Amino acid sequence: xxxxxxxxxxxxxxVLRVNGLTKAYRRRRLGWRSHEVIxxxxxxxxxxxxxxTLALVGRSGSGKSTVARCVAGLEKPxxxxxxxxxxxxxxxxxxxxxxxxxxxxxxxxxxxxxxxPRFTAAEVVAEPLVIQRxxxxxxxRARSLELMQEVGLAPSxxxxxxxxxxxxxxxxxxxxxxxxxxxxxxxxxxxxxxxDLSTEAQIVNLLLDLQAAHSFxxxxxxxxxxxxxxxxxxIAFMAHGEIVEEGSIPSILEQPEHPEVRVLLASAxxxxxxxxxxxxxx
Amino acid sequence: xxxxxxxxxxxxLLLFGVSILCFLxxxxxxxxxxxxxxxxxxxxxxxxxxxxxxxxxxQPLVVRYGRWLTSVARxxxxxxVAYNVPVAPLLWTRALxxxxxxxxxxxxxxxxxxxxxxxxxxxxxxxxxxxxxxxSSLLISIPEIVIALGLLAIAIRWRAIPIGGMxxxxxxxxxxxxxxxxVARHLLLPTAILVFAGVAIVIRxxxxxxxxVLDAPHVRASRSLGIGRVRLLFRHVLPVAANPAISLFGFxxxxxxxxxxxxxxxxxxxxxxxxxxxxxxxxxxxxxxGGIIFSALFLVAGNLAADLLLIAFDPRVRKGTLxxx
Numbered sequence: 001x002x003x004x005x006x007x008x009x010x011x012x013x014x015v016l017r018v019n020g021l022t023k024a025y026r027r028r029r030l031g032w033r034s035h036e037v038i039x040x041x042x043x044x045x046x047x048x049x050x051x052x053t054l055a056l057v058g059r060s061g062s063g064k065s066t067v068a069r070c071v072a073g074l075e076k077p078x079x080x081x082x083x084x085x086x087x088x089x090x091x092x093x094x095x096x097x098x099x100x101x102x103x104x105x106x107x108x109x110x111x112x113x114x115x116x117p118r119f120t121a122a123e124v125v126a127e128p129l130v131i132q133r134x135x136x137x138x139x140x141r142a143r144s145l146e147l148m149q150e151v152g153l154a155p156s157x158x159x160x161x162x163x164x165x166x167x168x169x170x171x172x173x174x175x176x177x178x179x180x181x182x183x184x185x186x187x188x189x190x191x192x193x194x195x196d197l198s199t200e201a202q203i204v205n206l207l208l209d210l211q212a213a214h215s216f217x218x219x220x221x222x223x224x225x226x227x228x229x230x231x232x233x234x235i236a237f238m239a240h241g242e243i244v245e246e247g248s249i250p251s252i253l254e255q256p257e258h259p260e261v262r263v264l265l266a267s268a269x270x271x272x273x274x275x276x277x278x279x280x281x282x
Numbered sequence: 283x284x285x286x287x288x289x290x291x292x293x294x295l296l297l298f299g300v301s302i303l304c305f306l307x308x309x310x311x312x313x314x315x316x317x318x319x320x321x322x323x324x325x326x327x328x329x330x331x332x333x334x335x336x337x338x339x340x341q342p343l344v345v346r347y348g349r350w351l352t353s354v355a356r357x358x359x360x361x362x363v364a365y366n367v368p369v370a371p372l373l374w375t376r377a378l379x380x381x382x383x384x385x386x387x388x389x390x391x392x393x394x395x396x397x398x399x400x401x402x403x404x405x406x407x408x409x410x411x412x413x414x415x416x417x418s419s420l421l422i423s424i425p426e427i428v429i430a431l432g433l434l435a436i437a438i439r440w441r442a443i444p445i446g447g448m449x450x451x452x453x454x455x456x457x458x459x460x461x462x463x464x465v466a467r468h469l470l471l472p473t474a475i476l477v478f479a480g481v482a483i484v485i486r487x488x489x490x491x492x493x494x495v496l497d498a499p500h501v502r503a504s505r506s507l508g509i510g511r512v513r514l515l516f517r518h519v520l521p522v523a524a525n526p527a528i529s530l531f532g533f534x535x536x537x538x539x540x541x542x543x544x545x546x547x548x549x550x551x552x553x554x555x556x557x558x559x560x561x562x563x564x565x566x567x568x569x570x571x572g573g574i575i576f577s578a579l580f581l582v583a584g585n586l587a588a589d590l591l592l593i594a595f596d597p598r599v600r601k602g603t604l605x606x607x
Binding site: 072074098114116117 | 499500505508509510513517518521596
């Protein structure tokens with residue numbers, strides 16, 4: 001079975017470095033040229049090493065997904081640097097950026113809508129290879145089947161449309177797609193939120209197995225502290241766009257300092273004790 | 283095969299329904315072709331009655347409808363009292379002119395509309411998008427007849443293009459190529475009016491559906507994979523965004539005959555428009571009914587074309603699973 005280290009080894013190769021990331025959105029208000037500026041992420045700093053999992057935790061609207069989107073290259077930060085395997089994302093463009101993107105992949109919250117409804121499972125998994133112009137049609141298909149098998153999907157499902165899979169199978173398919181380019185970093189943006197408990201446990205095990213086999217680094221965005229405790233090595237709490245507390249799981253869970261972190265932990269414990277009172281929690 | 287037979291049966295029933303309604307409404311409408319003759323003191327009431335009897339207009343509605351159905355079976359679509367010829371050949375000659383105009387208009391409108399719609403969606407918020415949005419809002423808010431009168435006024439002032447008719451007086455003496463350019467020059471004005479009047483709707487539709495798909499999670503996921511703009515647009519966005527545009531395209535085919543009637547009258551294009559206007563004013567009922575049946579046929583053909591295109595473009599429609607989504 002899978003096991004997790006509890007602390008980061010300083011000797012590990014750095015995969016992701018985020019330094020001073022700031023991102024603000026302008027929201028239109030009533031009135032001529034009237035805008036409201038919302039700072040979603042402010043001076044965010046963190047690092048992730050190879051084979052390590054950092055959980056970015058916070059309430060809704062705390063800025064976690066903005067950071068994830070910036071790291072995945074879906075949003076351009078207003079300030080700060082993001083470097084993946086030593087290469088600055090903001091300084092690259094065109095083919096260089098496309099080549100660098102092979103190193104980091106994102107898995108979204110709703111796997112069903114994150115796939116083209118017209119594509120078959122094999123096409124979904126092969127799409128990153130097509131985009132990076134890797135292999136011909138037959139080698140790409142062979143690689144797709146191999147990846148589907150690796151994430152626990154029968155290759156006989158290859159010609160089914162993505163919409164015909166269950167939620168858990170779709171998430172496996174999304175993981176297979178993310179693995180196609182052998183990335184060093186996977187950004188999981190609430191990737192387990194929509195799943196039932198048994199499917200969630202299966203996907204967590206799959207992610208841990210894949211990490212053990214390939215030394216992937218995970219940036220795991222979630223507000224589920226039980227899940228974070230199971231999957232992550234380190235935890236960073238976000239509130240109002242800033243990282244307010246960061247450290248190893250035991251140190252943060254035992255001695256939270258920031259009021260926001262204490263509130264989040266208290267609400268998680270209340271939910272846990274309610275479940276225990278009802279006889280559902282271990 | 284069974285579905286095709288069902289569809290054909292529905293078409294036949296629809297055409298029957300349209301023809302019955304046409305007969306009922308024309309029966310209810312006041313006046314007839316011979317009313318003006320009655321006002322002429324040189325024509326006796328007996329002559330008018332004899333003429334009515336000759337064309338069968340003195341018969342009850344059911345009998346007239348039965349006779350009309352017989353003539354439809356012969357391919358005549360009734361008899362024009364004003365032109366004294368069967369309706370179908372009369373309509374067909376004019377319909378070809380209308381089809382030449384509307385097909386040209388449709389090709390240009392869709393080429394322009396899809397290109398501008400996709401382009402402005404891809405560059406959302408850019409100055410180009412704003413110019414297209416302002417221009418299309420302006421065009422949508424101006425009635426077709428105002429555009430027609432405006433362009434007519436410009437054409438008359440500049441004298442750069444011929445106005446009225448489909449060909450010049452010396453058309454028969456021209457070489458084959460010169461004949462083509464002559465018709466093309468006469469086509470310019472009505473085409474420009476109809477393209478200006480219709481392109482804004484296509485731009486708006488295409489832009490809205492492309493923008494919606496550009497915001498879809500699967501497109502965001504493709505972007506995170508580093509996909510290029512061209513592949514994103516042609517492989518991921520346009521096939522998904524095509525459905526509403528295809529439905530509109532089918533509607534455009536459906537209105538091929540009826541969409542240009544007003545402009546044909548305004549610019550003197552010898553299509554169905556002027557013919558049907560004259561027929562309506564003179565109460566040449568079978569000609570009016572024939573024109574409506576022609577339009578209904580095009581409506582059915584347009585819907586069929588849209589359905590076939592949807593089946594070709596959307597696998598969910600092909601499998602009949604769209605309703606389950």
